[in-house]
Amino acid sequence: MKSKYLLLVILCALPGLLTNEARAIDPDLGHFLFSKQQQIHDLSEGLTNRVPAVVWSFFDAVRVDDWNTASNLAAHIDLASQRYSQATNDAMTPALRTLLWPPISECWGAYGEFHNWNNYWLHRFGGEIIQSVPRGSIYFGGTDPGRFVISALIESQVDGQPFFVLTQNQLADSTYLDYSRSMYRKKLNLPTTDDLRQTFSEYVTNAQARLKHDQQFPNQPRQIKPGEWITVAKDGRVQVSGQVAVMAINALLVKRIFDENPQRQFFIEESFPLDWMYPYLAPHGLIFQLNREPLAVISEKEIVGDRDYWKKLTGEMLGGWLEDNTSVRQVCDFADKYGSGKHLEDYKGDKRFAENESARKTFSKLRSSIGGLYAWRAENSEDADERKRMYQSADLAFRQSYAMCPNSPEVIWRYVNLLVNHRRYDDAVLIAKTSLHLDPDNQQLESLLSQLIKYQQ
Numbered sequence: 172m173k174s175k176y177l178l179l180v181i182l183c184a185l186p187g188l189l190t191n192e193a194r195a196i197d198p199d200l201g202h203f204l205f206s207k208q209q210q211i212h213d214l215s216e217g218l219t220n221r222v223p224a225v226v227w228s229f230f231d232a233v234r235v236d237d238w239n240t241a242s243n244l245a246a247h248i249d250l251a252s253q254r255y256s257q258a259t260n261d262a263m264t265p266a267l268r269t270l271l272w273p274p275i276s277e278c279w280g281a282y283g284e285f286h287n288w289n290n291y292w293l294h295r296f297g298g299e300i301i302q303s304v305p306r307g308s309i310y311f312g313g314t315d316p317g318r319f320v321i322s323a324l325i326e327s328q329v330d331g332q333p334f335f336v337l338t339q340n341q342l343a344d345s346t347y348l349d350y351s352r353s354m355y356r357k358k359l360n361l362p363t364t365d366d367l368r369q370t371f372s373e374y375v376t377n378a379q380a381r382l383k384h385d386q387q388f389p390n391q392p393r394q395i396k397p398g399e400w401i402t403v404a405k406d407g408r409v410q411v412s413g414q415v416a417v418m419a420i421n422a423l424l425v426k427r428i429f430d431e432n433p434q435r436q437f438f439i440e441e442s443f444p445l446d447w448m449y450p451y452l453a454p455h456g457l458i459f460q461l462n463r464e465p466l467a468v469i470s471e472k473e474i475v476g477d478r479d480y481w482k483k484l485t486g487e488m489l490g491g492w493l494e495d496n497t498s499v500r501q502v503c504d505f506a507d508k509y510g511s512g513k514h515l516e517d518y519k520g521d522k523r524f525a526e527n528e529s530a531r532k533t534f535s536k537l538r539s540s541i542g543g544l545y546a547w548r549a550e551n552s553e554d555a556d557e558r559k560r561m562y563q564s565a566d567l568a569f570r571q572s573y574a575m576c577p578n579s580p581e582v583i584w585r586y587v588n589l590l591v592n593h594r595r596y597d598d599a600v601l602i603a604k605t606s607l608h609l610d611p612d613n614q615q616l617e618s619l620l621s622q623l624i625k626y627q628q
Contacts, residue, residue: 196236199294200285203323204233207274210329214274214353220266223251226275233282245279273341273350280319288316289523292530296457297324300440303456306333309359309435310458311425313339313442316533317458321440331355335435340442342424343367343417360431362424370423378416379409418443429461437461441540449547456480457537459544468557469548474564481538485571488534490519493574495567499590499598502570503605506577510609535576539585542568546589565589577606580615587619596627 196204208230215222225244232241252267267275285293297320304310312318318338326332335355341347345364352361362370378401381394395401398415422445429437439448439459450465454477478495485493493502509518512526524530545565552558569586576582583606590599603620610616 196234197285197290199324200281201234203281203328204230204278206327206329207278210274210354211271214271215266218266218269218271220269222266222271223248229275230278233278238286241279241282248275268346270346270350270353273347277319277322280315281323284316284319284529285323287529288320289527289530292524292527293320294324296530296533297321299457301325301333303458304334304438305436307435308334308438309337309428309432310334310438311337311339311440313440314533314536316529317440329354331358335359337428338442339421339425339439339445340418341421343371343420359435360428362427366427367424370427371420374416374420374423375409375411378411379403382409414443418445421445422447433463440537441543444540444543449544452544454541454544457534459541468552469561474560477541478564478567481568481571484534485575486520488520488524489574492519493571497570499570499601502574503577503601505574507605507608510577510605531576532579535572535579535582538568538572538575539579539582542572542582543585546585549589550592562589562593573602578610583616583619587623591623591626596623599623600627
């Protein structure tokens with residue numbers, strides 16, 4: 172078996188050895204890899220199964236920035252883990268199905284982000300978040316950059332310095348919970364395996380009640396969400412599946428962590444909107460602060476601070492043309508001209524940002540998330556003036572987000588939804604047409620545009 176993996180390592184490394192010179196990786200990434208490698212060594216001491224040699228070969232490939240070899244090895248490790256496929260019966264599987272897996276996947280995730288991002292904007296992204304989070308806080312990453320870049324750039328993810336990094340996306344995975352508890356030990360109160368079972372049971376009970384309601388009252392608004400797959404088997408057991416269901420369980424686990432660590436401040440980089448959080452959230456630079464008590468309103472000071480922060484940031488990214496009163500037409504003209512990240516000869520902003528898809532997508536997603544909070548408050552506030560104020564804040568946030576990345580499905584859907592709710596059909600059609608022009612084969616955009624034209628008429 173050892174000879175099999177030695178041959179695999181040689182074959183994977185051969186293209187890099189023949190065509191690439193060894194290159195030094197970013198020092199921050201190197202420091203992170205060293206700490207993760209030591210963590211894997213430490214975790215493996217208490218396990219029966221040895222760490223496969225191919226894992227160390229992966230680290231060697233990353234250390235010399237051999238992307239091709241590292242990606243080939245990572246793909247093989249991923250397949251052998253059987254976490255997402257049962258197509259192999261590899262001898263590596265037992266070790267990779269333990270709490271060794273999360274630090275391995277974090278290294279691959281971090282390396283992928285450092286590979287795909289412009290280095291300046293990667294460090295700018297990480298620095299903006301890290302500098303905004305107080306020491307000793309709990310930070311939940313949502314996007315891959317929000318988890319992996321932050322983990323790599325802070326002083327020590329393993330020690331929780333200067334703050335603790337978790338992801339809301341994997342809390343329903345018992346292996347990830349085991350890993351997080353082993354890393355942060357008594358510093359944080361984190362859910363146990365029994366807590367996970369209890370949370371899953373609570374969700375299933377609630378889902379069963381909502382499913383029964385929908386069956387009994389078909390003419391009332393559905394309580395089961397789109398994408399939340401809930402079925403009842405022949406033996407009466409309720410089965411749940413789908414991304415929406417998984418994130419609903421994750422949301423309950425985030426709430427448990429929030430409640431059981433009352434001495435900590437919490438900050439969130441949104442992945443999927445977690446409904447229970449919205450009343451507690453306030454904009455905090457690129458991310459959100461999760462307050463201990465629900466907020467009756469987001470204060471004017473916070474609104475102005477958020478607007479000024481993003482105006483300065485988008486001015487650097489896009490050029491200083493996008494103001495409070497900039498029309499959707501002007502935003503779409505800009506998006507149509509520069510949205511592909513090409514033909515930037517007369518681009519007034521930072522071309523490093525405009526030509527880097529990862530940076531544009533991530534910053535756009537975070538601004539869209541803040542716009543989503545404003546849109547939620549615009550819809551749910553009982554005060555007419557507050558609804559208007561939140562609507563205006565959401566509109567600006569979505570225009571900024573769309574200008575950064577007009578091919579982002581999230582901002583398109585969110586902004587079009589806001590515009591339709593306020594009967595701004597012409598602007599909604601303009602957004603859909605611009606995005607379709609940039610992505611002419613996108614059938615979902617074609618369908619959206621057809622529907623909007625019907626509204627318009």
